[in-house]
Amino acid sequence: MPRFSANLGFLFTEVSEIERVAAAAAAGFEAVEMHWPYQVPAVEMRSALSRSQITMLGLNTPVGNATAGDFGLGALPGRESEFQQALDQAISYGHAIGATAVHCMSGLVTGNAASAAERTFVANLKLAADTAARADMTVLIEPINHRDKPGYFLHTVEQAASVIDQVGRGNVKIMFDCYHTQIMQGDLTRRLKHFLDLIGHVQIAAVPSRAEPDEGEIDYRDICRSLDRLGYNGWIGAEYKPRGRTEEGLGWLSVWTQDQSSDNRGAMV
Template identity: 60%
Template sequence: MLRFSANLGFLWQELSLPDAIRAAKAAGFDAVECHYPYDVSATAVCEALQETKLTMLGLNTIRGNAEAGDNGLAAVPGREDEARQASEQAIDYAAATGTLNVHVMAGKASGETARAAFVANLRHACELAAKAGITILIEPLNHHDAPGYFLQTSEQALEIIAAVGAPNIKLMFDCYHLQITQGDLTRRLQKYLNSIGHIQIASVPDRREPDHGEIDYRYIFRLLEELGYDRPVGAEYRPATSTDAGLQWLKDYR
């Protein structure tokens, strides 16, 4: 039976991160993950993780200057110093909290110069992360939610991973984003499973609970079970009302 991780970037946003971790445990999740935890002390997060016996699966590097439209920095030419500082910050926080993965956000860019910057910055991140036993993830984002984002397809991500050439870099396979951009989720999961470091879910097109919309997650869950996927699947969706009110999908699966 699959296990599930609560993405606390979207779920229980009304709670502090430590209390959201506790809420995820009470709701029956097997792990947690987050987006940008840096305003919360690593000590407080560790206390909540130890209390609940949950693992933090992942966190993101910072967007940069979000007010100016930044959505990551690692593929943005000319901002290599900022990008590396962002990776260092994320890896340090992950190491302090026992977090397994760091998602390095590419940012808005295009072209060969951007690709070269992304590869170089990812190599730097992988080298640092390896010292702490942390895996680096990269995630294609769809053009509706993240217009202009450098990384948009699974094939592009796998080419970048090959170019980086590090053993601790994997694909973040977000079913929501990839269904919008490419579709054909079954064949992509079958073909790329060994390159996938984490899988995330949400309904399409509204990014809400994974119990409706154009993806039949009952089928996806069975497929992952058949493929032997043994890590928690990340529930990264925006609740239609409250998080607790929308957890029938998890209860039904259990």
């Protein structure tokens, strides 16, 4: 049965970041993930996780100079030293709080710089993978759609698979965000099956609204069943923007959990 984690960058934003951990646990989540929690001291975050007995899955590398429009540094030629600083910060913080993965953001790249960007990204990911391995962490890379983030270098699952092949490290995996992939490519079930061995994490949100996954054009209950049939044993991250208060929109979680329990009981009969 798929296990669901709460992305605290989008969920429970009615309270402070440190309080979101307890809120997620109270709502029934057993794991959380965050975007950029660095303003919270690591010792405080680890204590909050311990009190709630909840697992921290992963966090993102810092974006760079956000005021200048940066959205990641991994594929930006000439900025390798900045990427290494961002990577070191993410892995140091992640290791301190017990996170299991770091998402290395590729950044925004113009079309005519794609070849140089790919070479840079591959080289940076080799460094990231080796550094993460020493902290017993996985490196995730995520294709992000061009409607929400025009110019994002990594934007298809096939591109991510090619990059991972070039990196040649076993601890580099795809963060398969169904929302982004549906917008860019569609054909989710086939891609999940084809790239299953390379997938380290799955995320969900409604398309096109990016709200709760109980609306829109993707049948996530079927996606969950497909992941079960495929033998996916990782987490599914709820990375959506709630229509209202987070708790008011969590009906899908209890319904889907009951669905999966019923399916499993039926399989044992």
